[in-house]
Amino acid sequence: MKKTYNIDVDCANCAEKMQEAAKKTPGVKDAVVSFMTLKMKVEFEDGADIDAVMAEVRKNCKKVESDCEVFLK
Amino acid sequence: MNKKQKKLLIRIIVATVCVVLLMIFSRFIEQWYLKLALYMIPYVISGYDVIIKACKGIANKQVFDEHFLMTIATIGAIGVGIYNAVNGGDDDYLEAVAVMLLYQVGELFQSYAVGKSRKNISQLMDIRPDYANIEVDGQIEKVDPSDVEIGSIIIVNPGEKVPLDGYVVEGKSTLNTSALTGESIPREVDLNSEVLSGCINISGVLKIKTTKDFDESTASKILDLVENAASRKSKSENFISKFAHYYTPIVCFSALALAILPPVVLAITGSDPSIATWIYRACTFLVISCPCAVVISIPLSFFAGLGGASSQGILIKGSNYLETLSKVKYLVFDKTGTITKGNFVVVDVHHNTITKEEMLYYAAHIEAPSSHPISQSLKKAYGKKVDINLLSDVEEISGHGIKGKVDGVDVAAGNSKLMKMLNIDYIDCHHPGTIVHVAVNNEYVGHIVISDEIKQESKEAMKSLKSIGIKKTIMLTGDDEKIAKSVSEQVGIDEYHAGLLPSDKVSMIESVINGKNSSEKVAFVGDGINDAPVLSRADIGIAMGAMGSDAAIEAADVVLMDDNPKNISKAIKISKKCLRIVYENIIFALGIKFICLILGAFGIANMWIAIIADVGVMIIAVLNAIRALLVKKL
Numbered sequence: 078m079k080k081t082y083n084i085d086v087d088c089a090n091c092a093e094k095m096q097e098a099a100k101k102t103p104g105v106k107d108a109v110v111s112f113m114t115l116k117m118k119v120e121f122e123d124g125a126d127i128d129a130v131m132a133e134v135r136k137n138c139k140k141v142e143s144d145c146e147v148f149l150k
Numbered sequence: 151m152n153k154k155q156k157k158l159l160i161r162i163i164v165a166t167v168c169v170v171l172l173m174i175f176s177r178f179i180e181q182w183y184l185k186l187a188l189y190m191i192p193y194v195i196s197g198y199d200v201i202i203k204a205c206k207g208i209a210n211k212q213v214f215d216e217h218f219l220m221t222i223a224t225i226g227a228i229g230v231g232i233y234n235a236v237n238g239g240d241d242d243y244l245e246a247v248a249v250m251l252l253y254q255v256g257e258l259f260q261s262y263a264v265g266k267s268r269k270n271i272s273q274l275m276d277i278r279p280d281y282a283n284i285e286v287d288g289q290i291e292k293v294d295p296s297d298v299e300i301g302s303i304i305i306v307n308p309g310e311k312v313p314l315d316g317y318v319v320e321g322k323s324t325l326n327t328s329a330l331t332g333e334s335i336p337r338e339v340d341l342n343s344e345v346l347s348g349c350i351n352i353s354g355v356l357k358i359k360t361t362k363d364f365d366e367s368t369a370s371k372i373l374d375l376v377e378n379a380a381s382r383k384s385k386s387e388n389f390i391s392k393f394a395h396y397y398t399p400i401v402c403f404s405a406l407a408l409a410i411l412p413p414v415v416l417a418i419t420g421s422d423p424s425i426a427t428w429i430y431r432a433c434t435f436l437v438i439s440c441p442c443a444v445v446i447s448i449p450l451s452f453f454a455g456l457g458g459a460s461s462q463g464i465l466i467k468g469s470n471y472l473e474t475l476s477k478v479k480y481l482v483f484d485k486t487g488t489i490t491k492g493n494f495v496v497v498d499v500h501h502n503t504i505t506k507e508e509m510l511y512y513a514a515h516i517e518a519p520s521s522h523p524i525s526q527s528l529k530k531a532y533g534k535k536v537d538i539n540l541l542s543d544v545e546e547i548s549g550h551g552i553k554g555k556v557d558g559v560d561v562a563a564g565n566s567k568l569m570k571m572l573n574i575d576y577i578d579c580h581h582p583g584t585i586v587h588v589a590v591n592n593e594y595v596g597h598i599v600i601s602d603e604i605k606q607e608s609k610e611a612m613k614s615l616k617s618i619g620i621k622k623t624i625m626l627t628g629d630d631e632k633i634a635k636s637v638s639e640q641v642g643i644d645e646y647h648a649g650l651l652p653s654d655k656v657s658m659i660e661s662v663i664n665g666k667n668s669s670e671k672v673a674f675v676g677d678g679i680n681d682a683p684v685l686s687r688a689d690i691g692i693a694m695g696a697m698g699s700d701a702a703i704e705a706a707d708v709v710l711m712d713d714n715p716k717n718i719s720k721a722i723k724i725s726k727k728c729l730r731i732v733y734e735n736i737i738f739a740l741g742i743k744f745i746c747l748i749l750g751a752f753g754i755a756n757m758w759i760a761i762i763a764d765v766g767v768m769i770i771a772v773l774n775a776i777r778a779l780l781v782k783k784l
Contacts, residue, residue: 081377087154087261089445090215093391113268113453114377141210143203144154 078121082131084138085115085146095145098137104130117147151262158258161195165251168192173244182235186228189243197224197250214398219436222402224250226433227757230426249437249761256765260446263772267450267779271457277329277348277369279313295347296364306356312349315367316360317342323354330368331711332463348372371703372711375465379456382468386732390448394441401439405432408751427753434750437760443739447771448732454778455728462781463711464721471707474690475725479670480662481620481718484655484684485627485634486523487677488694489641489715490602494523494584496531501577502596513563513588513598515556519544522680524584527600547571549628549651551586562589565630569594582636584629604640611715612642618719618726621670624662626655626684655684663689675718677702692718723784731778735771742767 086092092112099108099117104125109118119134121127128149135147151159169192179185197220204221207213227246235241282295283305290305295313298304303319306312312325324336327349336352339345345358348369364370383391409432413423452469459466466472486492499506514532517525518541529536544554550571551564562572569576569587576594579585583601587594612623625646627634634648647658663672674681674688677695682705685691693706695713703709710717746763749755755763 087257088442089449090394094212111377113264113449115268116377118378141212143206144199 078123078125078127080119080121080127082117082119082150083115083148084110084117085148086110086112086142087144088112091142091145094141095138095147098141099134102130102134102137105134108134152265155258155261155265158254158261162251162254162258165192165196165247165254168195169244169247169251182232182241185241186232186235186243189247193224193228193243193247193250196247196254197221200250200253214402216398216440216442219398219402219440220250220253222405223433223436223757226429226436230430230433233426245757249757252761252765253440256442256768259765259769260442260772263776264446264450267454267457267776270779271453271460277311278373279311279347279369282313283307283310295367298360298364300360300363302360304358304360306351306358308351308353308355310351311369312345312347312351312356312358313367313369314347314358314360314364315345315362316358317344318356319359320357321355323356324352325349326352330372330463332461332717333712333714372460372465375467375703375709376456376460379466379468382470384452384469384473386473386729386736387448387452387469390444390736394445397439397441401436405435405439408432408435430757431750431753434755434757434760435747437757437764438743438746438750438755440764441743442764443743443768443771444736446768447735447739447775450772451728451731451735451775451778454776455724455731455781458728458779458781459721459724462717462720462724464717464724465703465709465711466721466725467707467709471690472725472728474671475673475708475722476729477669477671478673478690478722479619479621480624480666480672481615481622482624482626482659482662482672482674482688483643484674484676484681485625485629485637486602487713488675489608489625489637489643490604492523492602492677494527494600494602496527496598497583497601498581498599500579500597500599503593504590504595509588509596509598512556512559512561512590512595513586515540516544516552516554516561516563517586520546520552524586524600528586528598531598549654560589560591562592563587582633584633604637605713605715607714607716608641611719614716614719615722618722620722624658626650626658628652652680652683655681656687659684659687675715677713692721694718720781720784724781727781727784728778731774735774738774739767739771 086095089112092110096108096110099105099119104122105119106122107120121130131149138145138147172188176185200217201221204217207215207218224246228243231241231243279295281292282298283290284293284298284302285305298314304314318339318341322340324338325345326336328334330346330348347367409429412428413425417423452472455472456466483489499509502509510532514528514536517528518536518538540557542555544552546552547568551568553562562568563586566576566587574589574592574594576587579597579599581599583599586598586600588596615623623643625638625643627648628650629648631648634646638646659674671689673690673692674684675692675694676685682701685693685705690708691706692708692710693702694710708721742763746755746760750760
């Protein structure tokens, strides 16, 4: 299961940090953050509760980069 | 400008006004602590978020980033100012404030430039349809295109974007396909024409029956491809992120060493350790070493390059492919559909022992299961409906032809190899073209001549490829020697290989790849029909004329929406320009940095020079990166 989310972040380095944070979140198989298109592509593990995982991803991203935002649609 | 940028701009303006006022009035302030307190006002206004981020970074164990560098450097400079003031020297806090202020100016510029080019690129790629018109009980309603089911009738008014792929059931119009193909000449459509989402309807109202849902439609596929492209990182980008990973900590420790070692050595040797001077130099060192220019401009260059290419109807699936494309020295072409038009027409029937109609009847039927353009042209020439139910025992012999039964009669149709295989005597043809020999009941009944036209632009395309440094062009084809020779001579191709089976094409590509040194890349250009394995085996696979062909979009690394072969050289030119900009930026930014680092370590460059170098290099690098977007004239 893959989903794409819009994000907001200020610098390329911060986007990299968000990607790392998202990858480490339980329930996330893989995550790719593109600073240029301001998008985060998340691949979830099978059977993961997407909403709960994404809330956690957002929290973890905020932790490493306070200025960022993940729009959970 | 967005909200964040406006806020930053206001902070910069307020802080600048404060600094200017302080520069004028500070000479009247006697006490150093009062002066310090006043200078802290613009410092905090301009830099509070940087300091907060640096602290957060430390808390999250992600210490070494640019915020940390800036915070340490400015606080260090203020500390040196206080030290000097306490010891009765000249106190100067202006530098620290100015560094923070200029750093923020750089940040603002960078964020603005990135936002701007992001917007430019999305405008170029503005093919996402927002709504679809459907008719409900005689009323036209606007609905979300993803809610429209396959087979629905949608209405597209002049000026609107076609939201979903389908075909015209009513109306006549011209479509602007430039957003998809980069081609500015409008396309005429009328009843039963296929229309692709992302085109803009220019003149008449069209009723379209949809054949795909939104996610499968051309516009969505292309957007998906372009959006994903940025996440496939090139070697240069990976190099930069690795570089930044090691670079910042190294710089921090070097700065620390610069602050401690020389004073210690000086103290041991008995001279004046001048601690303040060395701390100041270490701070300068930190400011210079901020890696922003490289870190931001490299991905931006690639993004602009990819965006510029897509505006020309050239979709490149990732920065890594853009990089490979710029190193292509050998181009291998498929003939049909790439150099030639691929619309085969039956020109004649020779040596027939049965009527032309009968021959076409057998040939069209036996070839009916094949998707090859030959079979399409036979069907067209036959003109009547082909009944697949008449077929039995059909066997396709790859690279030879097809044999089987049509209404119980044994039929074989294919090239001379097939006839030899079946031990049937055949008559060779002297006309250049694709020859379909036909045998009925194991008796030769004649052959059909089908020919294909060379694209107008092919010759010029080969010439321009040569002019941009392509070493060799090679054409591969399943057709016979005669056609291959005639086509390659007319177009000006260096080498050709005829009579190849699809698997031979793969081994041809492999022998080309093995026959040159590894820094020179091999590209294969095909039309995506029957050549997916070759597309993926080459260093880079280019599919042409992909409008509507899903197979090509899947298999290739570079997709040319148009089928004009001139776009191949254009794609290579775009990639070369982009990579040149990337290297320029890496060399320029790192070069200036290293020069300044050395000057800073020896105390020749002060903090003013450091910050101006940092912000200046960043601005120039970003402006240079945006140049990658300008590809129209290439």
